[in-house]
Amino acid sequence: MVVGLIIACEVGFWVLLAAGLAVRYLLNRRRTGAALLLCEPVLELVLFAVTAVDLRNGAEPGWEHGLAALYIGFTVSYGPYTVRRLDGYAAHRLAGGPRPPGPPRHGMARAAHEGRLWLRTVFAAAVACALLEGAVRYVGDGATESLRGFQWTALRAAAIHGVIALTYLLWPKRAPAGEREPVRRVTKG
Template sequence: MIVALIIACEVGFWVLLAAGLAARYLLRRRRTGVVLLLCEPVLELVLFAVTAVDLRNGAEPGWEHGLAALYIGFTVAYGHFTISRLDAHAAHRLAGGPRPPKPPRYGTARARYEGRLWLRTVLAAAVACALLQGAVWYVGDGDTTSLRAFQWLALRAAGIHGLIALTYPIWPKKAPADAAGRAEEEGRTLTGR
């Protein structure tokens, strides 16, 4: 039941996102779009409540409860980021807004960008670990090895992402010489110098 609810929440996330952006930009119903986008966190609250009720009713803690905690943590950390990026793209494509900036590709700007993404992963892991620890305390003397395993999984994911993010400031990718020349040329034409 929990796995089906996780899938339903993921599908619901994308359906609400598409409906919110369509109402906002295609139908020109800004308030309706905002209301639909604000319904996104309700999905995570429903998943959290159903998971807690499932454990309360005596269900053996399993991988599905750990997966639910990881899903909620990921959505807390990356949900707003994803929505705002897709909103900027929809504004550009559907409403004639400015082109959203692409993530930096080179140098310290890329390192800072990757560092901020890693901090989101740390937040996701912290939320997941906190939810899993709450479930461990809630279950009490029952078998909580699967919940502990998912805590370690969340910490490993944050650690691996941290190591990858650390490579960007240590070995920064340099812009190709012709790209730097084109950027300088474009800067001159934009400023009129």
């Protein structure tokens, strides 16, 4: 049941995102589109509640509960970033807005961008670990090894992403000869 709900939440995320952007830019109903986009966190709350109820009803803690925590952590951290980026592209394509700048491709600007993405991954891992720790304490003396294993999975993902982000800092990619990297305004995101 939890795996099916995770899949439904992911599909629901993209359906709400597409519907929100379509209503916002194609139908020119900005408030209604924004309301649809703001409904997306409700999906994570439903997944959290169903997972907690599943554990409370005596379900053996398993990989599906760990996966639910990782999914929630990822969407809490990367969801707003994804919505902002796609909103910029929709405004450009559907409403004639300016083309949103892409991520920097070279040099220290790229390293800074990768560092910000890594911080998002660290935040996602922290949220997932906190949810998993709460589940471990909620279950009590039950078999919680799989939940502990998912905590290590979240920490490993953050560490691997950190190593990858560090490579951009240590060995920044140089712009090809004759091409200058445009000066970009550094924004959070």
